[in-house]
Amino acid sequence: MYSEKEIEERLSERNIRPTAIRILVLRKMLEMNQDEAFSLLDLENRLDTIDKSTLFRTLTLFHDNLLVHSIDDGSGSIKYSLCKRGCECFGEASHVHFSCTLCHRTFCFEKIAIPRIDLPVGFSYESANFVFKGVCSVCSRSQK
Numbered sequence: 001m002y003s004e005k006e007i008e009e010r011l012s013e014r015n016i017r018p019t020a021i022r023i024l025v026l027r028k029m030l031e032m033n034q035d036e037a038f039s040l041l042d043l044e045n046r047l048d049t050i051d052k053s054t055l056f057r058t059l060t061l062f063h064d065n066l067l068v069h070s071i072d073d074g075s076g077s078i079k080y081s082l083c084k085r086g087c088e089c090f091g092e093a094s095h096v097h098f099s100c101t102l103c104h105r106t107f108c109f110e111k112i113a114i115p116r117i118d119l120p121v122g123f124s125y126e127s128a129n130f131v132f133k134g135v136c137s138v139c140s141r142s143q144k
């Protein structure tokens, strides 16, 4: 369990002023699997006291302040995942993601960095979206 103080600290670390809503959203994200990414709809279903536009604004703020990163896993909805404490991925994720074709969950592989790629002259890098597709460990266990 996370204390109010811990959650406020996580917000202030990223220069986000702690408000009741922001604390509530971050608490929920901390309680969910932190190695997984969730869509706006997933979060909305778990936070039914917050209306969708407030939730979206809160997530956008979290994203702009590098508290969460976003992943486009090709499912049609952007997924969000908490950044690890002290992580310095500038803006977009610097690590690999995995999208399970059976349970449709998206996982963060924080320990696997996106390889550096030398782009042709004149191209500058802003963000990368590195998503593997396949069967996750939970689904492959239950397939046997």
Ligand SMILES: [Zn+2]
Residues within 6 Å of the ligand: 100, 101, 102, 103, 104, 105, 135, 136, 137, 138, 139, 140
């Ligand atoms: Zn799966």
Ligand SMILES: [Zn+2]
Residues within 6 Å of the ligand: 069, 081, 093, 095, 096, 097, 107, 108, 109, 110
């Ligand atoms: Zn991630």
